[in-house]
Amino acid sequence: MPTSVLMPPIGEDEDEEGIVTAWLVDDGDHVDADQLIATIQVEKVAADVEAPVAGVVRGLVELNEPVPQGAPICEVHEVSDGVSAPMDTSDAGPSEQRHDEPARVVASPAAKRVARELGVDLTTVHGSGPDGRITEADVAEAVGSVSTGGELEGLRGVIARNMLESARSTAPVTLTTTVDVTGSLPDRVTPRILKAVALALIDHPRINGVRDGDRFVPGGSPDIALAIQTDEGLVAPVVRSPADRSLDEIAVDVESLAERARSRTLSMEDYRGATFTVTNLGSFGIEAFTPIINLPQIAILGVGAIRTVPGFDASGAVVARREMTLSLTFDHAFVDGAPAAGFLAHLRGMLEAS
Template identity: 30%
Template sequence: MSEIKVPDLGESISEGTIYKWLVNEGDTVGQGDVLAELETDKVNLEISAEEDGVITSILRQAGENVAVGEAIGIIGSGAGSQPQVTAAAAVEGAASSSAPAEPAASVSATAPEAAPEGPAAAGESNAALASPGARKLARERGIDLGEVSARDPIGRIGQADVKEHGAAAPAAAAPAVSAPAPQGKPEAAKPAAGKTQQPEDGKSVERKRMSRRRLTIASRLVEAQQTAAMLTTFNEVDMTAILDIRKRRKDAFKEKHEVGLGFMSFFTKAVIGALKAYPMLNAEIDGEDLVLKKFYDIGIAVAAKEGLVVPVVRDADRLSFPQIERQIGELASKARSNTLSLSELQGGTFTITNGGVFGSLLSTPILNTPQVGILGMHKIQLRPIALDEERMANRPMMYIALSYDHRIVDGSEAVSFLVKIKELLEDPESLLLEG
């Protein structure tokens, strides 16, 4: 028998949420088989079986938060070979680690004699077997774990057991009330997620539980608004030259490099050129210090099903146009299939986000803290432009926006940074020299 435990989730991540189980109790599994999917703040991870066997118990259900190292299930050696170990016997075995192990056949027979007597002893046994989440929930609701029954074969108490006990306690105590009292709503009387409610006014609503990633996105966006002195400046770019290059070169580029020539490589190169000219946009604040970064890891915002993610193109200043396009394409594909690794999301010195693919004409992007700058791209739209005092022409124009942290980036520097990007994009040949 072995426990299915939450693996190490990476730097700064101590817990996750069980997204879904891919097996059921009683299923036979082999070593390396994927058992469950775990959702963290950044990515979803798979939990695999470490040995062959049968899923004898699922301790934590989908939607429950679990900590690194916590047991979420049990794998037994076979469908009919799992010994019937009582909770008391399991605790006794854990407490008497120095005693020789007894044969499996004798465990259930001797358990009643070895079981501790009295409510205090039972409470200690249950508390010892309770999961960290169950102990926390019991403390919050004032529930004695000694009174909670466990559904798990080895007597381990989970959050669901504590919740069921809390819901059953008021009902059990009702006959002892001598006089009828007004019935109030239970403390946790929220309807279950995913259920359609029918309020008193007759209008239906649906309650959905927010995913861990959506909660993290919400928290980080609010944090960025509250901690940074965020300001946005705007400019517009004439995309004529870039569109002309793409029109002339895209077929040969695709044939040679097996990747399309998009806009992101041009913008990535332009951002790098501007960061080299104005390095404060490539810095971050650490307490009372400025950390000036001498490398260029550019984050590219990608809209995935579970929410926005920002994978990072490492050392983008050393990459060619085909390499940038290829890496962005691969990272975007992984983001949409939910297969990004933590290392592909960590770090980043500056971020680019493209709302133009969804039709956005103008927006104010929010900082991806602790970065101090983010560039927003928008929809390309034909607009009449004055070429000089006498001539007008329709040109493909794009509004670009730079949000920056005014604590360390002055307004003049931010405006100059954006102008530099505009100049590089309108003269793409300069990207070969400065980007």
């Protein structure tokens, strides 16, 4: 019996789909057990896939075509199954050559590695090496010459599908509030916000959870996803239990997640378990915006830029004050306006007092 290689379960949603962004083998190749054969992407996680057994790979799915998690992306036929490894036909005469098989892609290991990292389909790359062998430089040149048109692929395509699904399946409402941070948030803004959000979620459990179909599943100690912009797109790894940790510990965790996000070394586990997301566009000078809910969560907080505005002190004199706008988007199918407003007001009070 052939052994199916399955799209691994990475996302929280059982109906989540993934894509194969790069094949490191060709149909008919013989592979060893535990040999890397593909790179896949589920949600915003890229991961390598290994052959579970030695044999001949068959039935490779198309690149960038959605595949449900748990569904096969290819099969590995052991030689005992009656499938032979590719034969060497270099000495065969013209009459013995097969013309119905697709051309084999010959590429150096370095070229395959770079293609896997960049999500490049090697069948579209022209090889400049001996006998058309694809080199690392060929892959780099192909990336530089790719048109900006065409379908969205790789991480950008995953993000697009997730955003469209969120817009289609939620009833989003956004509330905004202004926070006076004149005497607070002197530094480490992101760690302070993450900790305050987690503490507020504990007191507002209706916001702290995820959806499972039409059912609300409450969360435990809040784990907060933090949106991080990378060259490949937006990712949201998870900061664990910020309510129970010091600002220094949270700051170290945030820096580590940001570095690994930009180097594309986040693991599947880094994306699991969040019950709420925080996204901060303040560094771009954005004051308020409407963030899109990160499914299967039911709410997300947008953090705007800290700005200086005129205000009044206790005596009525004009003074300079520092303000920040928070934007809470929530799914009205699961949360009513009053509980959402109560959470946002509680969070505002905590930040103004911090």
